[in-house]
Amino acid sequence: xxxxxxxxxxxxxxxxKIALKYxxxxxxxxxxxxxxxxxxxxxxPKKIKELLGLVASSVLRCDDCIKYHLTECxxxxxxxxxxxxxxxxxxxxxxxxxxxxxxxAFEFWDNIKKQEx
Amino acid sequence: xxxxxxxxxxxxxxxxKIALKYxxxxxxxxxxxxxxxxxxxxxxPKKIKELLGLVASSVLRCDDCIKYHLTECxxxxxxxxxxxxxxxxxxxxxxxxxxxxxxxAFEFWDNIKKQEx
Amino acid sequence: xxxxxxxxxxxxxxxxKIALKYxxxxxxxxxxxxxxxxxxxxxxPKKIKELLGLVASSVLRCDDCIKYHLTECxxxxxxxxxxxxxxxxxxxxxxxxxxxxxxxAFEFWDNIKKQEx
Amino acid sequence: xxxxxxxxxxxxxxxxKIALKYxxxxxxxxxxxxxxxxxxxxxxPKKIKELLGLVASSVLRCDDCIKYHLTECxxxxxxxxxxxxxxxxxxxxxxxxxxxxxxxAFEFWDNIKKQEx
Amino acid sequence: xxxxxxxxxxxxxxxxKIALKYxxxxxxxxxxxxxxxxxxxxxxPKKIKELLGLVASSVLRCDDCIKYHLTECxxxxxxxxxxxxxxxxxxxxxxxxxxxxxxxAFEFWDNIKKQEx
Amino acid sequence: xxxxxxxxxxxxxxxxKIALKYxxxxxxxxxxxxxxxxxxxxxxPKKIKELLGLVASSVLRCDDCIKYHLTECxxxxxxxxxxxxxxxxxxxxxxxxxxxxxxxAFEFWDNIKKQEx
Numbered sequence: 102x103x104x105x106x107x108x109x110x111x112x113x114x115x116x117x118k119i120a121l122k123y124x125x126x127x128x129x130x131x132x133x134x135x136x137x138x139x140x141x142x143x144x145x146p147k148k149i150k151e152l153l154g155l156v157a158s159s160v161l162r163c164d165d166c167i168k169y170h171l172t173e174c175x176x177x178x179x180x181x182x183x184x185x186x187x188x189x190x191x192x193x194x195x196x197x198x199x200x201x202x203x204x205x206a207f208e209f210w211d212n213i214k215k216q217e218x
Numbered sequence: 219x220x221x222x223x224x225x226x227x228x229x230x231x232x233x234x235k236i237a238l239k240y241x242x243x244x245x246x247x248x249x250x251x252x253x254x255x256x257x258x259x260x261x262x263p264k265k266i267k268e269l270l271g272l273v274a275s276s277v278l279r280c281d282d283c284i285k286y287h288l289t290e291c292x293x294x295x296x297x298x299x300x301x302x303x304x305x306x307x308x309x310x311x312x313x314x315x316x317x318x319x320x321x322x323a324f325e326f327w328d329n330i331k332k333q334e335x
Numbered sequence: 336x337x338x339x340x341x342x343x344x345x346x347x348x349x350x351x352k353i354a355l356k357y358x359x360x361x362x363x364x365x366x367x368x369x370x371x372x373x374x375x376x377x378x379x380p381k382k383i384k385e386l387l388g389l390v391a392s393s394v395l396r397c398d399d400c401i402k403y404h405l406t407e408c409x410x411x412x413x414x415x416x417x418x419x420x421x422x423x424x425x426x427x428x429x430x431x432x433x434x435x436x437x438x439x440a441f442e443f444w445d446n447i448k449k450q451e452x
Numbered sequence: 453x454x455x456x457x458x459x460x461x462x463x464x465x466x467x468x469k470i471a472l473k474y475x476x477x478x479x480x481x482x483x484x485x486x487x488x489x490x491x492x493x494x495x496x497p498k499k500i501k502e503l504l505g506l507v508a509s510s511v512l513r514c515d516d517c518i519k520y521h522l523t524e525c526x527x528x529x530x531x532x533x534x535x536x537x538x539x540x541x542x543x544x545x546x547x548x549x550x551x552x553x554x555x556x557a558f559e560f561w562d563n564i565k566k567q568e569x
Numbered sequence: 570x571x572x573x574x575x576x577x578x579x580x581x582x583x584x585x586k587i588a589l590k591y592x593x594x595x596x597x598x599x600x601x602x603x604x605x606x607x608x609x610x611x612x613x614p615k616k617i618k619e620l621l622g623l624v625a626s627s628v629l630r631c632d633d634c635i636k637y638h639l640t641e642c643x644x645x646x647x648x649x650x651x652x653x654x655x656x657x658x659x660x661x662x663x664x665x666x667x668x669x670x671x672x673x674a675f676e677f678w679d680n681i682k683k684q685e686x
Numbered sequence: 687x688x689x690x691x692x693x694x695x696x697x698x699x700x701x702x703k704i705a706l707k708y709x710x711x712x713x714x715x716x717x718x719x720x721x722x723x724x725x726x727x728x729x730x731p732k733k734i735k736e737l738l739g740l741v742a743s744s745v746l747r748c749d750d751c752i753k754y755h756l757t758e759c760x761x762x763x764x765x766x767x768x769x770x771x772x773x774x775x776x777x778x779x780x781x782x783x784x785x786x787x788x789x790x791a792f793e794f795w796d797n798i799k800k801q802e803x
Contacts, residue, residue, distance in 0.1 A: 298474055
């Protein structure tokens, strides 16, 4: 995967380590509940769950969450067209205020794909 | 479909009529762009698009938007299990602040299904 | 003005009285700062200030705040066309999630105008 | 406690029952994590935790969540003055957009107290 | 115009190019609807529309959107006093949570003006 | 205190100076109201007020506001355990979307403490 995705994952891990130093059982349970929600089990395939997480993150305008779900979407072989349709729903629901985040989402996606080649 | 879904659709139409009396081309284009986004065409099936719209509406906590997408999800034959997985992602992303909306979402869904029988 | 606007203002006053029973100096200062911001003085006319308040309330999706500013906009002789342009900016910035609020805004406006005749 | 608080709790229970009919393990875990967070254990007293939940709910403008925490604050013997200070912080942080919610919060509090006599 | 405004516009264009590589007709329509909303036509002058966009962006706390509208406000000859009144409405509506964004808004404005001399 | 806290405070002061160059009486009153709200007076101790401000800032996801309140919490001798409990309430109320902010909050706290030694 791309160096920008790698850089993002490393920074995320570094900060997670600091957070977990302070976190007690409730925060740890939240982290575990969070990862359970996107697990490849149940009725919806993991790919769809990651797209749901991506759209939720986009309308709430959280760049870090968007990058995380883009990385997972890439692993799940989401196509450019599927990504575009999901992000255009996020844009229509969330308004022009999401545009700067969606621009950066496409840039991150573009980088992931370039490095992959 | 259920009387609560019918009531919701009627009220929506009534208010839309008033809005369109004042709306000029930009608002009309927005309305049309909005419905295009969920159309059954392209890479993602309409069912998935409606689930994306539902999750976006849930984390942004808009009861009217949630009801609208639940009605569409029902028409697309979303199962209870698929709905539950989508809404649990919304809850984990959006926090306990979404719980009152998710409770009402399940109530609305429950009503749609009951009337259907 | 219309009975729906009157009803809204009465309810607002009733609740304000209860709030002010508990409020100390900070809350009172906030209330006074709030009304100062829209005063007819300075560089921007009150009409524009009310439109700014209306758009801010619309993108933050607060029906009570929208109604308040619509009432003030009506007193400031905002035209249908000006209202429509302001609300269409709110819709484009805030997304389809604002649509239910904008529909209700036009309904409230429609009522104010009807009663006025 | 007051009939408005009782009515609120009953409606909440009724909707919870419907939600739990559909909810699987993740939603149940969220509900349990949510109640753990305000438990009377650890470093901060339950009273403070409820005030933290109240302020979080107020700036996120969730009337149902506000009512829930007000009910708990009342059980924890929060005084009028403490409530007022907490809500004035919510108002300053969250802006005038929180005012309609804070007005309704004081009304709900006023009702709880009246019925208690 | 100032180098910080120029830098901002260049970065915006660079990211737009990447986004448009992926965007299909819906995203392109949104972009076009967005720019139509602020066009110098209709009932409200472009200057007022840009102030409406600025206040909407400020209460939704989007730095990129704020910078964009500040650049347009500058082109529309918005005065310091008009800007200050618009941003103080945003602050009162949106609360202290907007203050970091409003500080940066004034810094960006200050830079635009300096470079202009 | 730590160099990262110092850097943060200096940048804040620098931007405040620019903002106050443009600010008129309303913005100045807001700034003063803001600092009054956390003053060590009244029913709730300053430490609790800062925790309320921190949780409000965390659910509204404002990194600058979080850093400001963390600095004040540190001065008020908030313990690691108290901080962890407050932030876990913010996480449960605000959802996984707050996690990137909470990670950065713990990093900032960690830095403040390290430098203190």
